Amino acid sequence: MANRETRAVKVGGVIIGGGFPVSVQTMWKEPLAAGEAARAAALRRIGSLKELGCDILRFAVPDLASAEALGELARESPMPLVADIHFDWRIALRCLDYPLAKIRLNPGNIGARYKVEEVVAKARGKGVPIRIGVNGGSLPEDLRGRPDRAAAIVEAAEREIAIFDELGFGDVIVSMKSSDAAETLAINRAFASRHGIALHLGVTEAGPLVQGVARNAAALVPLLSEGIGETIRVSLSDSMENEVLAGREILSCAGLGRGGVKLISCPRCGRASFDTHAFTARWANRLYALGADATIAVMGCVVNGPGEGRHADLGITGAGDKVVIFRKGEIARTIRPEEADTVFEEELNKL
Ligand code: SF4
Structure with missing residues (x-):
């Protein structure tokens, strides 16, 4: 069950890949609020997520105000925080003014090449890695409707990787998510057989607690047992705390438990x-x-x-x-x- 060899990527104080322990992530479920009271409340919740076993926490960042609120939070967070950005490269640039540990962004949906270059240059300068996240539900036009959807999802990720490769940026993690457990297995096995890039695993839109945990476990336990997957996020229509606990239990089922x-x-x-x-x-x-x-x-x-x-x-x-x-x-x-x-x-x- 030796892990396949992957390039190590530093996400704040956590290392993803390179044979380091598989990390557990969750995603903040509310809009980011500015102000000291909101920040103090968020920091308390982040502290308790860390106690439960969460290693990395991601936030949706839909606008510049959210980027600034998240950036302020990152200055005091006891855990690496990640900004999830779509479409607007200026949000990524603003996030990179703060001590965020990782950006999730697809170069393919940022648009003009110069925008991607600006983000990559700034991320490189700050030593911040980028996660490419491809979802089965949002494939490029020409890949939709392909009979082998798993292969299409892998190809979509490879196109994104190619953009970073052209810019000589290798500080990359990839996720390729589907809401189907069997498809998640096929996608990640295919990708892992071809690339040494660290994989972020998860079944997306997995449903409420019971169904979501079952679907994630069905995909993630076999993959992790095969040494595929360097970080996991169990998406649930439920609390962050339950996502973290489910992630812990899945690691344990795959023989990667951390005690506790x-x-x-x-x-x-x-x-x-x-x-x-x-x-x-x-x-x-x-x-x-x-x-x-x-x-x-x-x-x-x-x-x-x-x-x-x-x-x-x-x-x-x-x-x-x-x-x-x-x-x-x-x-x-x-x-x-x-x-x-x-x-x-x-x-x-x-x-
Ligand atoms: S320990 Fe077993 S027998 Fe006793 S209440 Fe629980 S389920 Fe029933």
């Missing part, structure tokens, strides 16, 4: 005397943000609770009208259900 908390929770059934759904909903993000290498079990009853969670470093389970906290299969405390959160927190602090 492994949460085991039972699906709940008629035997449950403890609401595992509500408890995991309350605790999951806090647990994932811990950064500790620990297995934590949340079980509904004693029929399977301590047994199935035997290896857990810490577990909680319903036991009749009581709740039991256990460690490595041994009962540590027996408590009342209303004490569950408080006592669980105390025991968690001992980990």
Whole structure:
């Protein structure tokens, strides 16, 4: 499962490709607001995304005001920020006045050659890489309707790469996205067999949480297991936090997990005397943000609770009208259900 050889690209403090760990990204879902209060709120959210395992965060930048708001945010961000730009090269130039870590831009939709040259010259001068992003839904006119759509998407990306090649700009990452898992596999396998350029993987417009995670996992786990893909973004019609957690779990399924908390929770059934759904909903993000290498079990009853969670470093389970906290299969405390959160927190602090 050795990674194919790719050129390393520095994105702020994160390196994509070159055998470095696969990074997890998400994308900001709101318009960028200017002003100190908005910036402080954004920085708090960025901090919590980082705790959950997000490495890189991208923002849509539709106008110059957004470029400036993002630029100010980048000055204080604890994580590399990326500007996603379409059509207007002046927005890219403005972004490059700030410490942004990467630009996502397709030279083919910027227009006149001199505009692309200006952006490339400034990016080169600042050491900022550019991601080319080709989507199946926005192929050039002459490539639309080709019977082999995967090949058409790869060709569209190669045309964009060729523009950068002519300018001698190699600090490039490529994404080629489709909303179909099988097509995503075909596209990225074909590209990886021909190029040593780092790949940003993801299934686009993948749908709501459940469907989106399934479609992304169906494509990304096999690719990552084959050593294809240097950074991932799981697109969901859901929160950034869930995109990050899904990305983490996909890496783990591909054997590329980075440690951290492994949460085991039972699906709940008629035997449950403890609401595992509500408890995991309350605790999951806090647990994932811990950064500790620990297995934590949340079980509904004693029929399977301590047994199935035997290896857990810490577990909680319903036991009749009581709740039991256990460690490595041994009962540590027996408590009342209303004490569950408080006592669980105390025991968690001992980990
Ligand atoms: S642990 Fe108990 S409540 Fe949970 S699914 Fe298994 S039998 Fe049902």
